[in-house]
Amino acid sequence: MVTAYANPIIVEIQATLEPPTTGKVLKGLVVCYIVALSTFFAVSISGYWAFGNSVDGVVFTSMEPYAPLWLTVLGNTLGCIQTIIAAVVYLQPLFAKYETMVGDVNSERFSLRNVFPRVVGRCFLVAITVLLAAMLPFFEDFSALMGAFGFIPLCIILPLWFYALVFDSKTTFQKRLRGLLSYPIIGVSMIVTILGTIAAIRQIALDVDTYSLFPAS
Numbered sequence: 001m002v003t004a005y006a007n008p009i010i011v012e013i014q015a016t017l018e019p020p021t022t023g024k025v026l027k028g029l030v031v032c033y034i035v036a037l038s039t040f041f042a043v044s045i046s047g048y049w050a051f052g053n054s055v056d057g058v059v060f061t062s063m064e065p066y067a068p069l070w071l072t073v074l075g076n077t078l079g080c081i082q083t084i085i086a087a088v089v090y091l092q093p094l095f096a097k098y099e100t101m102v103g104d105v106n107s108e109r110f111s112l113r114n115v116f117p118r119v120v121g122r123c124f125l126v127a128i129t130v131l132l133a134a135m136l137p138f139f140e141d142f143s144a145l146m147g148a149f150g151f152i153p154l155c156i157i158l159p160l161w162f163y164a165l166v167f168d169s170k171t172t173f174q175k176r177l178r179g180l181l182s183y184p185i186i187g188v189s190m191i192v193t194i195l196g197t198i199a200a201i202r203q204i205a206l207d208v209d210t211y212s213l214f215p216a217s
Helices: 002-015 022-054 059-063 069-102 112-135 139-168 173-210
Strands: none
Touching (some): 022 059, 139 173
């Protein structure tokens, strides 16, 4: 899930650093989504094909008895790196607000007065986030809920809706067609959001009896 939803935002941010942005964003997003979706579906389909309904939320857990140690270590390492990147991107607005509150505009940007509270605040926030994630009794279930209820509307439905609103007001047929073609995708995404949210809540309800702080898996 992290691989599928984090990378495109980095491409969009990077494209704004130097004009022109439109062509670079489009090419970057096309390549990014092809790579992300192909790897995401490859892992999902192969994991379900190999283990069926007994596959764990983290597929490497199911693979541990069969896969070599280096593959498990490599997969977890890459997942950790990707999670760090995603955390930096998605928490940046919160970091910016915090640093505006604690920063001193009269001091240098990289002075001890400004750097120290930034480092302490960011480390504290990440530590709290990791602690809460480790405490969750069924992390995969909450990840599924966040993916269905949070990431799909935020990363798919809203951008397409804005895109459709912009091009729907254009006068040429080609530009209006671009906007109209977004609505079927929005409709399918909304159905996936509803079904995914229901399934995630149901799974949480089924697993609630196994609740324990800091579970082993």
